[in-house]
Amino acid sequence: MNCDCIKRLEATVKDFHQPEVNAPIESVRCQNIMWTFGKGGGEHIGIPFRVKADAVGYRSAKGKEFSVKASYCPFCGVSTKQESGDE
Ligand SMILES: [Zn+2]
Numbered sequence: 001m002n003c004d005c006i007k008r009l010e011a012t013v014k015d016f017h018q019p020e021v022n023a024p025i026e027s028v029r030c031q032n033i034m035w036t037f038g039k040g041g042g043e044h045i046g047i048p049f050r051v052k053a054d055a056v057g058y059r060s061a062k063g064k065e066f067s068v069k070a071s072y073c074p075f076c077g078v079s080t081k082q083e084s085g086d087e
Pocket of ligand 1: 003005006073075076077078
């Protein structure tokens with residue numbers, strides 16, 4: 001990610017919901033986070049896909065879930081590719 005939208009929005013969501021919660025909110029975490037490793041690695045927005053097949057690991061009712069890294073931040077529109085990118 002080339003922006004701080006995830007951290008910024010987690011803080012915004014916490015501030016927005018705190019008045020409705022009768023205890024201090026301990027944490028707010030975006031649920032579509034995926035991690036990549038190596039060059040350009042780190043925290044990214046991942047869009048979940050499910051693959052069903054008659055094979056081990058893919059036979060459940062919903063199939064096997066994979067996340068695909070978003071090419072652009074869905075909140076601010078900035079490209080998620082590394083600045084010096086060779087992705
Ligand atoms: Zn963003």
